[in-house]
Amino acid sequence: MVSLLWCAEVFYRTDRTIRGLGEVKGWIESGARNGRSNQKAHISIRSAFELRRFSSARQSAGLDLRDALGNRLFSSVAPPFAPLSSSNQQCKLHSQQFLKRLAQFDLWALQMYDASAKLPSGMLSGNVNQYGDFDECLKVESPDGAVAGQYCLSYLEIKLAHKDDPKLNKLHSLLHSHSFFKSDIDDPGHRVPRSSSINWGVCAPASCSAQDIQDEIWRILDTYLSDTGVKYRVKVDPEMCTTRQRINHLPTSFFVVGGLFLAYIGMCMLAALFEHMTPPSFQKSTAAEYFISFSLKKNFNKLFSTSVSADDISSVHGIRALNALMLILCHKSMAMFYNPYLIGKPWTAIIRAASLYTDPFIMLSGLLTSYVFFKQFEKNKSISVPKEISSRLLR
Numbered sequence: 001m002v003s004l005l006w007c008a009e010v011f012y013r014t015d016r017t018i019r020g021l022g023e024v025k026g027w028i029e030s031g032a033r034n035g036r037s038n039q040k041a042h043i044s045i046r047s048a049f050e051l052r053r054f055s056s057a058r059q060s061a062g063l064d065l066r067d068a069l070g071n072r073l074f075s076s077v078a079p080p081f082a083p084l085s086s087s088n089q090q091c092k093l094h095s096q097q098f099l100k101r102l103a104q105f106d107l108w109a110l111q112m113y114d115a116s117a118k119l120p121s122g123m124l125s126g127n128v129n130q131y132g133d134f135d136e137c138l139k140v141e142s143p144d145g146a147v148a149g150q151y152c153l154s155y156l157e158i159k160l161a162h163k164d165d166p167k168l169n170k171l172h173s174l175l176h177s178h179s180f181f182k183s184d185i186d187d188p189g190h191r192v193p194r195s196s197s198i199n200w201g202v203c204a205p206a207s208c209s210a211q212d213i214q215d216e217i218w219r220i221l222d223t224y225l226s227d228t229g230v231k232y233r234v235k236v237d238p239e240m241c242t243t244r245q246r247i248n249h250l251p252t253s254f255f256v257v258g259g260l261f262l263a264y265i266g267m268c269m270l271a272a273l274f275e276h277m278t279p280p281s282f283q284k285s286t287a288a289e290y291f292i293s294f295s296l297k298k299n300f301n302k303l304f305s306t307s308v309s310a311d312d313i314s315s316v317h318g319i320r321a322l323n324a325l326m327l328i329l330c331h332k333s334m335a336m337f338y339n340p341y342l343i344g345k346p347w348t349a350i351i352r353a354a355s356l357y358t359d360p361f362i363m364l365s366g367l368l369t370s371y372v373f374f375k376q377f378e379k380n381k382s383i384s385v386p387k388e389i390s391s392r393l394l395r
Contacts, residue, residue: 080113081202083216091212094147094205101142112140112149115203126177132201138244140203150206152213152241155185156198156221157233185235206245210238271295313371316364326350326357 080102082095101109115137117130131153140149160172176196185197204213214236221232271294275283283292292298308314329350377383 078118081116081204081216081220083204083208083212085216085219086208086212088207088209088212091205091208094207097142097147098205106142108140108142108147111136112203112205115140115149115151115201117201124171124174126175128175129199130201131199132203134201134242137203138242148206148243149203150208150241150243152202152204152210152236154200154202154213154217154240155235155237156200156217157185157196157235158198158225159231161229161231185233206243210236210241213241268294268296272297311375313368316367319360320364323357323360327361330357 080099082099083091084095084099086092086095098109098112102113115133117132120127120130132151134151137149137151141147158172158175160168163169183196200217202213202217204216214234217236218234221234225232271291274288275292275295275297278288282288373383373388
């Protein structure tokens with residue numbers, strides 16, 4: 001009896017219930033064949049029922065544990081995002097299926113839930129932009145292939161209706177990193193980050209449209225903020241929603257732009273080959289000069305030339321080099337400021353002051369343009385404005 005109970009406990013712990021029942025059945029049959037007493041056979045049968053009871057209790061305990069975790073995690077701590085109020089029946093059906101499988105702890109549903117953004121720490125330091133997990137969302141797919149993941153980046157704009165409370169004003173300013181870059185969600189897209197709006201990534205079924213996701217986010221915000229005196233707006237651009245199928249199909253613009261770049265590189269190489277193989281006398285025609293202007297060899301020599309012309313203003317080169325270096329650092333660091341909490345760091349003031357490095361370039365450009373115009377006027381006694389404009393456009 002002790003041995004049978006010990007075996008039952010092992011089977012219970014290692015999730016091998018069916019195999020255990022088969023072995024117990026074998027022991028009963030073996031005992032009957034060997035002429036054991038009915039009492040031992042009865043004990044073996046009772047042990048088999050004990051084993052089955054242990055297994056049922058364990059399964060029930062597992063379900064209770066999942067229900068408890070699901071109720072606490074998915075209903076109160078971090079509710080899942082699912083457009084259940086969508087008028088799109090397929091989107092609504094897939095959202096219901098997602099929630100059902102999430103309650104059963106299916107892996108693909110957990111991944112969809114995990115890929116959406118959650119409330120972060122450090123929000124009063126400006127850490128409000130949360131992008132979720134793009135790659136994890138696009139990998140989501142139900143076993144039957146009916147539900148697939150779609151990643152959408154939404155834009156949220158939250159403002160105070162009444163600004164007479166200094167504490168709320170302070171909190172709002174901290175959330176948006178003092179709104180260093182001001183804009184709203186209707187402004188055209190730009191590489192400069194928007195501290196006045198919040199970027200929030202969500203993972204939803206691919207059958208849902210951008211409008212479905214926008215309406216659901218609006219409904220959630222309305223539930224929590226409708227009577228708080230906080231104004232809010234939501235925008236989900238269809239261009240900011242991505243599925244795995246969409247990534248696998250590159251847009252036409254990719255091939256057009258790629259073709260233009262390849263054509264330009266090919267022209268530069270052909271021009272360099274033409275300059276190298278043709279005699280100088282053949283390169284004096286106007287068409288040849290325009291073609292050779294794309295030559296890699298000619299432009300490389302000009303770029304790294306240390307010769308100085310007689311009318312060169314050498315004093316501007318140092319200022320231009322310093323400003324060019326700082327502008328490169330500023331542009332390369334611009335992506336970091338999509339995480340607004342970096343704006344509050346003192347060292348970022350050097351990079352954030354892009355206007356300080358842009359203004360000197362505008363001043364130097366006006367200085368050099370005026371200098372060239374005066375030289376042409378002294379030489380030709382006139383300035384061709386259309387020619388100068390076309391020259392600037394071509395450059």
